[in-house]
Amino acid sequence: MCQDCGCIETGQIKIEGKAQGSTREISLKADILAENDSLATHNREHLKKKDVLALNWIGAPGAGKTAVIEALINQQNLKRPLKVIEGDQETAQDAERIRRLGIPALQINTGSACHLDAKMVHQAFHQMDLTLGDLLVIENVGNMVCPTSFDLGEEAKVAIFSTPEGDDKPLKYPDLVLCADLLVLNKIDLLPYLDFDLAAFSSYVRQLRPHLPIISVSAKTGEGIDEFCTWINQAGAKA
Amino acid sequence: MHELALIQGIIKICREKAKAEQALSIKSITLEIGEFAGVSLPSLEFGFEVASRGTMAQNASLGIEEIPAQGECPTCGATYQGLAALDICPQCQTPLTLLQGRELRVKSMEIEECAKTAAV
Numbered sequence: 001m002c003q004d005c006g007c008i009e010t011g012q013i014k015i016e017g018k019a020q021g022s023t024r025e026i027s028l029k030a031d032i033l034a035e036n037d038s039l040a041t042h043n044r045e046h047l048k049k050k051d052v053l054a055l056n057w058i059g060a061p062g063a064g065k066t067a068v069i070e071a072l073i074n075q076q077n078l079k080r081p082l083k084v085i086e087g088d089q090e091t092a093q094d095a096e097r098i099r100r101l102g103i104p105a106l107q108i109n110t111g112s113a114c115h116l117d118a119k120m121v122h123q124a125f126h127q128m129d130l131t132l133g134d135l136l137v138i139e140n141v142g143n144m145v146c147p148t149s150f151d152l153g154e155e156a157k158v159a160i161f162s163t164p165e166g167d168d169k170p171l172k173y174p175d176l177v178l179c180a181d182l183l184v185l186n187k188i189d190l191l192p193y194l195d196f197d198l199a200a201f202s203s204y205v206r207q208l209r210p211h212l213p214i215i216s217v218s219a220k221t222g223e224g225i226d227e228f229c230t231w232i233n234q235a236g237a238k239a
Numbered sequence: 240m241h242e243l244a245l246i247q248g249i250i251k252i253c254r255e256k257a258k259a260e261q262a263l264s265i266k267s268i269t270l271e272i273g274e275f276a277g278v279s280l281p282s283l284e285f286g287f288e289v290a291s292r293g294t295m296a297q298n299a300s301l302g303i304e305e306i307p308a309q310g311e312c313p314t315c316g317a318t319y320q321g322l323a324a325l326d327i328c329p330q331c332q333t334p335l336t337l338l339q340g341r342e343l344r345v346k347s348m349e350i351e352e353c354a355k356t357a358a359v
Contacts, residue, residue, distance in 0.1 A: 021349050022352060023352075024350055024352060026350060027346070028253070028256060028347055028348060031342075045323045145277075147279055172346055178275055178277075208322060209322075210327075
C-alpha cells in the first residue's frame, strides 16, 4: 500500500519527461525605477507648490561641492533664501559646516548606499521647514556614476568637476556630463600646479554636450563664484 | 548604476506578474533600455544570470531592445537623434525636450503555463 495516500500499488510503471506547458507572451511595460520616479514626481510637485528651486549637485568625493556652497553663502548674492540637504555615507560634518555659516542644513546618512534617492529626499522634506521661494541645494553623495540615475525631483542637475581630477574626466564619466544642466569646474586656483588643459577639458565636454554651460570657479579664492550665483539667480527667476 | 540592484527590480516585477498569471516558469524577459539610460548591458546580463538562480526566472533568456534617443524642439517641432537629442535646437537655440532615450523598462516576458490553464 502506498504510504502517502493509501492506494494499492499494482505493479511497476515508468514515468519519463515532465508535463509540457504552453508559452504565452505578456506585455508589461513596467518601469524598473518606477518607485523612485513616482516619488521624485511627488517631490517635484511639492517643490513647485512652494516655489522652491531645487538643485541636485553631483560630483566626485573631494571635488569641493560643500566648499562651493560655502563660497556661495559668503558671496551673499543669492536672491532666494538658501537651505541645504547634505548626503554622505556617514557623519554630519558637511551639514555642520553649512550650519556654522547660519544656513539651515539637514544631513542624510545613507549608510552603505552610494547615492541619494527620491525616498530619502522625501523623508528629508518632512524634517525641514521649506518656505515659499527657497533655494534648496541637495548635495548628493560623492559619486560621479550612480546619482545620475536617480531623479530626486530637482529642477536641475549641477555637475561639479575639479581640476586635480584631470582634464579628461568628462570623457571617462560621460553619464554625468550627459545629464547635467550646468557644469562647474572647481579649484581653478590650482591650475598653475597641475597639467590640466582647460581648452582640452572644454572640448571634451563639447563633444558630448555642445551647448552645456561651463562655469570655472575657485571656492578657495572666490573666483567665478559670482558668475555661478548669477546662473542660480536666473534659474530661480525662470522657475 | 548598480546593475545588480536593477536586475533584482526586474526579477521582482516579472515574478509578481508570473505568479499572478499562475505561470510554471519564465521563459524569456525582454527589456527596453534607452540609449542614454547609463546602464552597462554586459553587467546587466551577468547580473541576471546570478540573481535569477533559484527563482522562476532561472534559465530565462534575457533580450534587450535599445531605444534610440530622440529630442524635440518645443519651438519648431524638429526632432534630433543621438547626442544631438541632448543638445539645443540649432535653428531656434531652444533646449530640446527628450522624448525617449533614458528608459529602463521591462517590455514583456514569455511565461510557461500548464496546458490545462491555456486550454480554458
